[in-house]
Amino acid sequence: MPEWRxxxxxxxxxxxxxxxxxxxxxxxxxxxxxTLAMFFFIGxxxxxxxxxxxxxxxxxxxxxxxxxxxxxxxxxxxLSGLSGSLRDEQLQGTLEAMLVTPTHSASILxxxxxxxxxxxxxxxxLYLVLGALLFGQDFSRINVPxxxxxxxxxxxxxxxxxxxxxxxxxxxxxxxxVSWIAGGAxxxxxGVYFPIALLPDGLQSLARAxxxxxxxxxxxxxxxxxxxxxxxxxxxxxxxIFAAILWPSSLACFGWTIRRLKTAGALxxx
Amino acid sequence: xxxxVLEQLTKVFHxxxxxxxxxxxxxQRGEPVLALDEVSLTVxxxxxxCLMGSNGAGKTTLMKILAGxxxxxxxxxxxxxxxxxxxxxxxxxxxxxxxxxxxxxYDRLTGRQNLAFFASLHxxxxxxxxxxxxxxxxxxxxDMPDQFYxxxxxxxxxxxxxxxxxxxxxxxLLLDEPTRSLDPLQTERVHALLRGRLxxxxxxxxxxxxxxxxxEALADRVAVLHHGAIQACGTPHELKGRGTLADAxxxxxxxxxxxx
Numbered sequence: 230m231p232e233w234r235x236x237x238x239x240x241x242x243x244x245x246x247x248x249x250x251x252x253x254x255x256x257x258x259x260x261x262x263x264t265l266a267m268f269f270f271i272g273x274x275x276x277x278x279x280x281x282x283x284x285x286x287x288x289x290x291x292x293x294x295x296x297x298x299x300x301x302x303x304x305x306x307x308l309s310g311l312s313g314s315l316r317d318e319q320l321q322g323t324l325e326a327m328l329v330t331p332t333h334s335a336s337i338l339x340x341x342x343x344x345x346x347x348x349x350x351x352x353x354x355l356y357l358v359l360g361a362l363l364f365g366q367d368f369s370r371i372n373v374p375x376x377x378x379x380x381x382x383x384x385x386x387x388x389x390x391x392x393x394x395x396x397x398x399x400x401x402x403x404x405x406x407v408s409w410i411a412g413g414a415x416x417x418x419x420g421v422y423f424p425i426a427l428l429p430d431g432l433q434s435l436a437r438a439x440x441x442x443x444x445x446x447x448x449x450x451x452x453x454x455x456x457x458x459x460x461x462x463x464x465x466x467x468x469x470i471f472a473a474i475l476w477p478s479s480l481a482c483f484g485w486t487i488r489r490l491k492t493a494g495a496l497x498x499x
Numbered sequence: 500x501x502x503x504v505l506e507q508l509t510k511v512f513h514x515x516x517x518x519x520x521x522x523x524x525x526x527q528r529g530e531p532v533l534a535l536d537e538v539s540l541t542v543x544x545x546x547x548x549c550l551m552g553s554n555g556a557g558k559t560t561l562m563k564i565l566a567g568x569x570x571x572x573x574x575x576x577x578x579x580x581x582x583x584x585x586x587x588x589x590x591x592x593x594x595x596x597x598x599x600x601x602x603x604x605y606d607r608l609t610g611r612q613n614l615a616f617f618a619s620l621h622x623x624x625x626x627x628x629x630x631x632x633x634x635x636x637x638x639x640x641x642d643m644p645d646q647f648y649x650x651x652x653x654x655x656x657x658x659x660x661x662x663x664x665x666x667x668x669x670x671x672l673l674l675d676e677p678t679r680s681l682d683p684l685q686t687e688r689v690h691a692l693l694r695g696r697l698x699x700x701x702x703x704x705x706x707x708x709x710x711x712x713x714x715e716a717l718a719d720r721v722a723v724l725h726h727g728a729i730q731a732c733g734t735p736h737e738l739k740g741r742g743t744l745a746d747a748x749x750x751x752x753x754x755x756x757x758x759x
Contacts, residue, residue, distance in 0.1 A: 238619030242608065249607040249647070325568050326603030326663075330620035331592040491570045494512055494563065497602065 232336045239340025240347065247344070257352060261359055268294045269364050292368075295360045296449045297421035299353045303346075303380065304415060304441070307387035309408050310345035311338065312394040319399055322497040334487055335480055338395075342388055370455035378458060379451060382468035383444045387411075389475030396479075396486040420445045440471045500580060502671055502703040503542035503565065508574035510535040510560050510727075534560040536727040537574065542703060547693065549714035550707040552724035553752050558707035559599060561724070562673045565705065566596040578671060592621070595664035599675035599707070601656035606649035610641060610659050613648055614666065621667035628666075635662040638692065640685075653680040661689065672697065674706045678713065686713075693717055711745040725752045 247253065272291035318324035318341075327337055360366040394407035418425065418432060419441030425433055436442045447464025450456035458465070490496045514529035535557045542548045550558045563569040564576050567587035576583045578590050604613045611632060618628035636644050639658045643651065651659065657680045664672060678686040693704060694717060708714055714721050715735045721744070722732040730751035731738055739747050 235619055235622075238616055242605070242612070242616045245612050246605060246607050321604075321606070322598070322600070322602030323605060325598075326617065327620060328568055329566050329591060329594070329596045330617060331588050331622065332620045333588070488570065491568060494560070494569045496568050 232333055235332055235336050236340050236343055239336075240343045243344030247348070258355065258359075261352070261355055262363065264298065265295070265356070265359055265364060268298070291360075291364065292366055292453050293424070293449065294422060295356060295366060296452055297419075297445060299356045300380075300383070300441075300445055300448055301415060301419070301421045302356070303349045303353055304383065304387040305412065306345045306349035307342065307384050308391045308394060308411055308415075310349075311341050311388065311391040312398045312405055312408055314341050314345070315395045316398045316402075319495075319497060325496040328487070328496060334483060338392055338480075338483060342391070346384060346388075368452060370453065372451045372455045372457055375451035375456055375458045375461050376448065378465055379444055379447050379461060379468065382465060382472055383440065385472040385476055386440050386444075386468055389472065389479040392479035392483050393475075396482050399486055399490060414439060415441050418442065440468055443467045500544075501541040502544045502546075502579060503540070503705070504575075504577040505538050505540040505561075506575045506577070508535055508538040508561070508564065508576055509533075509572050510557075510564065510569065511572045533727050535564075535571070538724075538727070538729055540722060540729060540732065542705060544703055545698070545701045546719045547698070547704040547706065547717055549718035549721045550705060550724060551709070551711070551714055551721055551748055551752075552707075553709075556724040556752070557727040558724055559675055560727075562596070562598075562675045562705065562707060565671075566594060566673055567591055568596075592667065593670045594673065595667070595669035595671070596673045597657075597660040597664040597675065597677055599679060601653065601660040601680065604648045604656070604659065604663075607647055609645045609647055610651065610655075611636070611644040613659070614644075614663060617663050618666050623667060631666060631668075632662075635665055638662075640688065654682060654685060657681060658685065658689075668700075670702060672702050672704045674704065676707055676709065678708075678710070690717060711743075711748055715744050721748075723748055723751045 269291055272289070272294065275290040315324065318327070324337075328334070357368050361368055390407060390411045394405055394411070397407050398405045415421065418428070418436035418439055420436065421441075425436040425442050428436060443464045444467070447456070447461035451461055487496075510533075512532045512534055514532055516527075516529045520527075538557075538561065550561065552558050560569060564571050565578065565583060567583050567590065570584055578594070581590055583590060605616075608616070614632045614635070615628060618632060623631060632644075635641075639662050641655060641658055641662065643655065648656070648659070657677065661674070661677055664674070678689055681689060690713070693706070697704065706717065718735055720732060720734055721738055723730045723738070731747070735744050738744060
């Protein structure tokens with residue numbers, strides 16, 4: 230059986246696991262409605278004239294933050310979902326059980342991510358639908374190809390960071406430095422909740438050197454203003470460079486981590 | 500050619516350190532613990548070898564090295580002529596491993612869903628996997644395949660682990676205390692499977708056990724491990740000499756905890 234077909238088995242496994250908790254989707258939708266409502270009313274407090282850097286959202290805070298939330302949700306799934314699930318696999322002994330089968334370690338990684346990303350896609354779509362239906366936000370100008378390319382590239386970037394985080398968790402157990410550094414940087418410097426133009430100059434330069442801010446600018450332009458792939462090529466290029474460096478590095482790091490765990494006899498902990 | 504060749508296989512673990520010790524010397528490793536000490540052994544194709552020894556003798560470490568989930572410190576472990584550390588993915592298609600602790604399943608999947616997932620990882624196509632799973636459920640009398648794993652008794656979990664090890668019809672079976680949680684009736688059924696069907700299929704079996712009577716009933720040869728080293732290896736008849744196998748094993752291990 231080719232390795233890609235094993236990925237379907239991972240997706241089926243995670244679907245069965247997730248659907249065994251019958252009310253989880255309902256809880257997710259409820260949480261989204263409350264989050265959107267909160268930012269909708271915060272948006273009424275914010276004076277667009279005093280805010281810089283919200284060009285794509287035409288100065289309106291609510292669409293600005295909705296796209297930030299959608300992207301942050303997506304990236305968090307890629308960043309933290311894998312490290313959490315691999316830690317669970319290590320604790321319940323299924324990581325060792327999988328490594329006894331003739332399955333490539335990269336398949337175990339990608340397989341662990343598939344459901345997280347499918348679920349995050351569903352939730353991202355729900356954010357947009359709820360934002361449109363309940364709060365009257367107009368997303369009709371979205372440029373789908375530009376949005377998809379940007380999301381795909383940034384998912385590779387954040388999944389790579391997620392793999393590095395997973396390596397940290399597998400080696401150091403409860404200590405997950407990559408997730409909290411990358412997650413914190415994403416929220417503070419990524420431009421999720423406020424434009425990075427509000428940051429002091431030094432932090433602004435740092436924010437622009439990280440992948441999140443240019444990708445989010447590109448996404449807001451593509452979703453809210455209908456920017457084409459050509460118009461967001463700068464953001465795509467930045468994400469592609471990060472992806473080209475981080476993905477192979479993270480795979481190599483995962484291979485090394487598995488060897489370390491095999492040497493220490495620590496693939497499973499019960 | 501023997502199925503398994505072990506050449507001076509040694510494994511040293513390092514004990515976990517206290518937080519204080521780690522703060523004082525973060526670069527230093529914990530105290531070395533010798534788990535396997537220059538173990539050399541061969542297992543012929545189709546043979547059933549029982550590994551005996553007290554707790555901490557090194558049986559599980561040896562099994563895990565053969566299964567490719569623990570790396571040796573020095574020495575070599577060859578299966579069908581291939582080094583387990585270098586060709587582990589190739590070899591894993593031919594190895595079935597059931598750990599002593601029946602772990603490594605998803606609590607919130609049913610027994611059948613768990614087996615289907617691992618069958619896919621072994622590369623079994625859907626229809627073939629379903630047929631094989633039904634066959635094993637019947638063979639091992641697993642009569643609650645559609646309940647969550649977390650609802651199973653320890654004996655059922657142990658039989659499910661055995662079913663998983665047999666899914667892909669391996670030519671080498673590594674069983675770490677496979678009857679530890681089973682009642683006498685189920686133990687006899689597992690023994691019948693090992694002695695009958697699997698022997699006829701030519702499967703090579705390495706079985707770790709504390710039960711002397713189990714080794715006597717099943718083994719072509721018994722290897723006695725103590726403090727990571729092989730103390731004796733031979734047929735049960737050779738090992739027991741003029742006394743009983745239990746006395747002989749106790750003599751080599753000078754331990755308590757061996758049940759005759």
